[in-house]
Amino acid sequence: MPIRAAMDKHYMGVFSFLSAIGGPILGSFSARICKPILDSFSVGICKPILDYALPLRCPGCGTITAERDxxxxxxxxxxxxxxxxxxxxCGLPFELEPDGPGSQxxxxxxxxxxxxxARAALAYGEIARKxxxxxxxxxxxxxxxxxAHYMVPHIxxxxxxxxxxxxxxxxxxxWRLWNRGFNQSxxxxxxxxxxxGLPADPFLLRRSRSTRPLRAMSPxxxxREVRGAFAIDPSRRAALRGRTVILIDDVHTSGATARACTERLLDGGAAAVHLLCWARVLPGGTIDKHHGAPDFGMGNS
Known part of the structure; x- marks a missing residue:
């Protein structure tokens, strides 16, 4: 759906750019003042046209579906x-039933x-990867x-x-934010x-230096690549002290980035850190189906 994607990309690119150059105040202002105007325009005028011309599709394969998500x-x-x-x-599934709750x-x-x-909505398979x-x-x-919809039960x-x-x-x-236009996490x-209804702070943790892509690296x-690459925004240290943090990411692979972020958050005063992501790369890359799907309050048929 290129038109939908172009609209989302344009809006998020504007807000991310303003945040990058002007900090959280300008970014927050643009989100609070500009976004409602753009949203009302897109919902009131553009959405009916888009829904007719570009019907809702399956996020995995593109087949037309009856409802969003x-x-x-x-x-x-x-x-x-x-x-x-x-x-x-760590959230990795047990092959056998554990002795009781809290088993490690x-x-x-x-x-x-x-x-x-550490929790994830899905194992990293073909559809989750797409x-x-x-x-x-x-x-x-x-x-x-x-x-986010499928991550909510865990959160x-x-x-x-x-x-x-x-x-x-x-x-x-x-620089990566500038190039991509948005931070997926x-x-x-x-x-x-x-x-x-939980508060989200995209500016509390920041990258203090650029790192190379980790995809082809060993654990x-x-x-080594991400060690010391993260820092706490000095203006937010007081808000972090004593708080429980849920660290959000799209994919959990080796855990190197999550470990570096967690250690920095704990050093900055966080009481505890939990990890939550969309997909988790499991040892061997597969998982038995018997774990089933959690209850999202809605069917998917």
Missing amino acids: RFCLDCWGQLDFLGDPCCAR CGPCASAPPPWQS VAIRLKYGRRTGMARLM RSIAESGDSPLLVPVPLHR ALIARHLGAAT RARE
Whole structure:
């Protein structure tokens, strides 16, 4: 849907650009003042035309669907949802039933990661990969809302366990933000905040230096590349102190970026950090189907 994508790209590019050059104040002003005007125009005039000319389609394969954010039956059957039973710390699924709630896998019990818990909506399979790529590289910013929709059940379980957590997206370096026009993790965090009522702060954590793409690196090389690459915004240290943080990202691979961000947040005064992402790369890249799909309050048929 190129017209929809172009509209989303244009609006988010404007807000991201203003935030990058003018900081959070100018970015917040543009979002509060300009966006309602643009939204009312697009909903009142453009949306009916777009819905007729460009019908809603499955995010995975493009088949026409009846409602927004719905997968077709074929793609729905290929989604590998992650949930219990899993390690309470890293979120990786157990092959056997655990002894009880709060059980941890062997690696986490012997060498606990810095985060309190890590959760993902889906295992990183073909459909989850397509959605992530269409958001990140295809500039289909509407995919962020879809991803947030399926992440909400996990975020609610985290929020119920303590005080109101703060949503913090994994940041992009300013030059990469300039080139892409938006931060995919920040878009997801914004939609999660709108769906749950939790506060989201896209400016609390920032990249203090640029890093090379991590895709082709080994896990050890990834850790070296991102070490010291993140910093806390000095003006937000007081707001971070003593807070529970949910770190938002699109895909969890080796955990190197998540570890570097978590350690920086804890050093900055966060009480605890939980990870939440759209998709998780599992050992072997697959997951058994018996974990099932969580209840999203709506069917997908």
